[in-house]
Amino acid sequence: MEMATDAYKPRAVVLLSGGLDSTTVAADVRARGFDVYAMSFDYGQRHRFELEAAARVAAWVGAVRHEVVEIDLRAFGGSALTDDIDVPKGDALDAGEGIPVTYVPARNTVFLSFALAWAEVLGSKDIFLGVNALDYSGYPDCRPEFIRAYERMARLATKAGVEGDDELTIHAPLIDLTKAEIISLGLRHGVDYGMTTSCYDPAGDGRPCGRCDSCRLRLRGFEQAGAADPLRYQQEASR
Numbered sequence: 001m002e003m004a005t006d007a008y009k010p011r012a013v014v015l016l017s018g019g020l021d022s023t024t025v026a027a028d029v030r031a032r033g034f035d036v037y038a039m040s041f042d043y044g045q046r047h048r049f050e051l052e053a054a055a056r057v058a059a060w061v062g063a064v065r066h067e068v069v070e071i072d073l074r075a076f077g078g079s080a081l082t083d084d085i086d087v088p089k090g091d092a093l094d095a096g097e098g099i100p101v102t103y104v105p106a107r108n109t110v111f112l113s114f115a116l117a118w119a120e121v122l123g124s125k126d127i128f129l130g131v132n133a134l135d136y137s138g139y140p141d142c143r144p145e146f147i148r149a150y151e152r153m154a155r156l157a158t159k160a161g162v163e164g165d166d167e168l169t170i171h172a173p174l175i176d177l178t179k180a181e182i183i184s185l186g187l188r189h190g191v192d193y194g195m196t197t198s199c200y201d202p203a204g205d206g207r208p209c210g211r212c213d214s215c216r217l218r219l220r221g222f223e224q225a226g227a228a229d230p231l232r233y234q235q236e237a238s239r
Contacts, residue, residue: 009033009034009035010033010034010035010124010125010126011034011035011037011064011122011123011124011126012029012034012035012036012037012124012126012127012128013037013039013115013118013119013122013124013126013127013128014026014029014036014037014038014039014063014127014128014129015039015040015111015112015115015127015128015129015130016038016039016040016054016057016058016063016066017040017041017050017053017054017130018040018049018050018051018052018053018054018055018056018057018196018197019050019053019130019196019197019198019214020179020182020183020186020193020196020198020218020221021130021131021132021174021182022054022057022129022130023053023057023130023186023191023193023195023196024130024174024182024183024185024186024189024191025128025129025130025173025174026038026057026058026061026063026128027061027186027189027190027191028173028185028186028189029061029128030061030062030189031189034126035064036058036061036062036063036064037063037064037065037067037118037122037124038054038057038058038061038063038065038066038067039066039067039069039111039114039115039118040054040055040058040066040067040068040069041068041069041070041071041111041114042068042069042070042071043070043071043072043073043082043104043107043110044071044072044073044074044075044082045081045082046081046082047081047199047200047201047202049197049199049202049206050197051068052197052206053195053196053197054066054068056195057195057196060192060195067118069114071110071114073104073105073107073110076105078104078105079101079102079103079104079105080100080101080102080200081102081104081200082104085101087101087102087200087201087209087212088100088101088102088212088213089201089209089211089212090211098138099138099139099140100137100138100213102137102200102212102213102214103137103138103139103140106141107141108129108131108139108141108142108146109141109150111129112127112129112150112154112170115127115129116154116157116158116168119168120158120159120160124168125160125167125168125169126168126169126171127168127169127170127171128170128171128172128173129170129171129172130172130174131143131147131172131174131175132174132175132177132179132182133175133176134176134177134178134179137213137214137217142175144172144175144176147170147172147175150170151168151169151170154168154170155167155168178221178224179217179218179220179221179224179225180220180221180222180223180224180225181225182221183221183222183225183227184225184227187225187227192230193229193230193231194230194231196231197231198214198215198217198218198231199212199214199215200212200213200214200215203234207231207232207233207234208231208233208234209233209234210233210234215233219233
C-alpha cells in the first residue's frame with residue numbers, strides 16, 4: 001500500500017535489508033526530510049528473516065512504498081548466503097584470509113542497478129545505502145571507491161544525466177563510521193534495533209548465532225556504544 005506523501009518533500013530510494021546499518025540509514029533519511037522509498041531484495045538468500053525485518057523497518061520509518069524485488073542470485077552461487085556452504089564462525093572465522101565466503105558476488109552492483117532504475121521513474125536524485133568501510137567484513141563493494149565509481153557511471157547512464165538535469169547522488173552516510181557510531185546515530189533517531197536482524201546463520205526461530213562475523217561486529221558495536229543489544233542470541237559471541 002502506498003502512503004500519502006508530501007509533494008514538497010524530495011524522494012529518496014533507500015536500499016533496505018532489514019539489518020542494523022540499512023535501518024539506521026532509513027531513519028537518518030527520514031530525519032533529513034526525505035520521503036522514503038524502500039527497496040529490498042528476495043535474491044535467493046538462505047534465510048528469509050531479513051525480508052521480514054525489512055518490512056517491519058519500512059513500516060516503522062513510514063516508507064511511502066516498500067518494493068521487494070525478486071531476483072535469483074542462486075543461479076550463479078559462490079556465496080555462503082546463497083549456496084550450501086558453511087558460514088564461518090568462531091575459530092574458523094579467525095583463521096580466514098581474504099574476502100570471506102559470505103560475500104555475494106556483485107550483490108551491491110546488482111542492487112544499485114535496480115535502485116537506479118526506480119530513482120529514474122520516481123524522479124529521485126538520491127539513492128541511499130548502508131555500506132560501511134570500517135567495521136565490516138571486507139567486501140569489495142562496500143568501499144568508497146566503488147560507490148564513487150558507480151555514481152559516475154550512473155550519471156552517464158541515465159536520462160537525467162544526459163539531459164543535464166540535477167545529477168543523481170549515491171549516498172553512503174555510514175561509510176566512515178564505526179559500528180558503535182552507527183548504533184549511536186540510530187539510537188538518536190529512535191531506532192529500536194530489536195526489529196532488525198544481522199546474523200548470517202540464524203536459528204529456525206530467527207535467533208542470531210552470536211558467532212558469525214556479522215554477529216560479532218554487531219555485538220562489539222553495542223558494547224563500544226555502551227548500549228544493550230535487544231536481540232536474544234543463541235550463544236554469546238567471543239569478541
